[in-house]
Amino acid sequence: MKKIITAVFLIITATGFSQQLTYRTGGNVYNAENKKINPMEVRALMANNNEALSLYNAGRNKKTWGNVLLYGGSALVVANLLVGLTKDEKYVTTYPGNGYYPSVQAERTSFTAAIIGGAMILGSIPVKIGYARKVKSALTKYNDGLAENNQPAYKTTLVASGNQIGIKIEF
Template sequence: MKSKTLLVVFLLFSAVSFSQQLTLKSGGKIYDSNNQKLSNAAVKEILAAQPELLAQYNQGRTKAAAGGFLLGFGVGLLGADLVTGITQDKIYPTAITYIGLASTIIAIPVLIGHSKKIKKAIDGYNESLLINKTGFNVEKINVITNQNGIGMRISF
């Protein structure tokens, strides 16, 4: 009886230990429970079982790419117009400066929004692990007595 109980306890702990929690650290890097950095493809593979979380993660990655492009484009235009204004005899600032400034300002909320979406997807995945912690549901537990002694019956 002791060996059966230990087997059940071992199976429960082994089922829980295979679920890996994800951690989002600064810089948008995602780590698993072993503190190893996961690639974008690995995170997508992990989230593939939950399509709504995968869609949210993909939206966050798309916003990150768009925000990075807008920020780089804006800073590039600002720098190019500044260098042109300094080296040539032109009136500074021109329309290029204003376009670059607008692109840079638009990039800020886009970049802030991407990290929130990715964080929600990772948090949703971690919460789903906590909900499905057991592999079975115990319906009822009965204490049984007979001529041989006292026992316990667990119905799954």
């Protein structure tokens, strides 16, 4: 009997924590079976916990803006450097002497877009760091809510009759 009660107790505690979510690199959320869950499924799981859901949505929003800044800045830098390093503005100023040998001058391309792109890349770093913190805190709040809601409710009573006495435990 002792083994059966222990086995039942372990099964109940294992099922109480089976819906916990974990965060891994790249903003991916995994369930207890180590299966990757897409953001829509995570939002569906967090529908009952408004605080965790709002933190998760804020984290995903930060991830989107961080990606826009990072990839947009990278595109600006690459495009401006490719154009700037391969093409110069050339123009003819004068035809000295007999006019057969023009004086050609070149002006370098401005790298302003590359500087703006670099600033966007630098600005994306704290945004992308911040989204991971928000998602982790949302998952912590969700998992804490699961632990509070799924506490096993044990009820123990003392049972006595004319011939016996015992303890009754209800799960």
